């Protein structure tokens with residue numbers, strides 16, 4: 080028995096050492112990104128589809144925010160630094176969403192930062208901190224197909240700047256992806272136009288730009304960016320009853336408890352829509368379909 084244990088322990092040590100050496104050789108040879116691929120880091124998964132749409136097979140993309148995490152509270156892991164060090168471009172949503180990414184970007188001073196929010200008309204919102212209300216810009220701007228178009232143009236510009244040889248390729252891809260954005264925008268507009276009840280309840284108010292685009296109104300359960308108090312919950316329930324709202328939308332990154340309480344009170348149900356899915360176009364269509372089905 081003792082022998083077997085010793086042998087398996089030695090084997091584990093061996094594997095461990097091999098992994099370390101392998102990693103060292105990999106780093107030494109400049110691994111991490113393939114030789115010809117251009118390293119692009121994005122903060123949140125939806126932006127990765129925009130970069131893929133423009134960069135095609137010429138880019139290698141790293142997403143910083145892992146699935147299930149909230150960008151509002153995230154803390155990056157040290158292991159992500161290696162990818163950031165080797166990347167040429169960092170694409171972020173901006174408007175304060177990636178307060179956690181600034182630190183990482185500082186380690187690579189040559190990285191070209193694309194801040195989508197710089198080219199977008201921002202919506203104002205308020206948040207509560209230390210008992211006080213603060214006005215700030217609503218960061219959920221990636222959830223607008225119109226903003227996505229502007230983002231894709233910015234990404235195309237950045238890729239062409241870093242890799243001018245393939246500028247034509249990037250331009251062609253960007254045009255193609257923008258065509259898809261336009262087509263989906265028209266499709267969603269038609270789908271949501273006929274809806275009579277424009278109000279819906281959302282746990283986390285991620286949909287301000289989406290609502291602006293399609294003339295809808297979100298009623299947030301969160302109270303100025305925080306868990307709601309009983310008074311606010313009562314108000315949301317009242318609005319729901321008055322407007323005959325039967326569905327409460329939740330985002331998978333947040334605790335659905337208060338949403339379930341409200342759903343129970345109004346005799347409705349809880350539905351998940353995800354603002355952070357990586358398959359951007361498909362997910363935006365799913366969100367619109369879900370809203371169209373539930374609002375009527």
Ligand SMILES: [Zn+2]
Nearest residue numbers: 151219283285
């Ligand atoms: Zn959010």
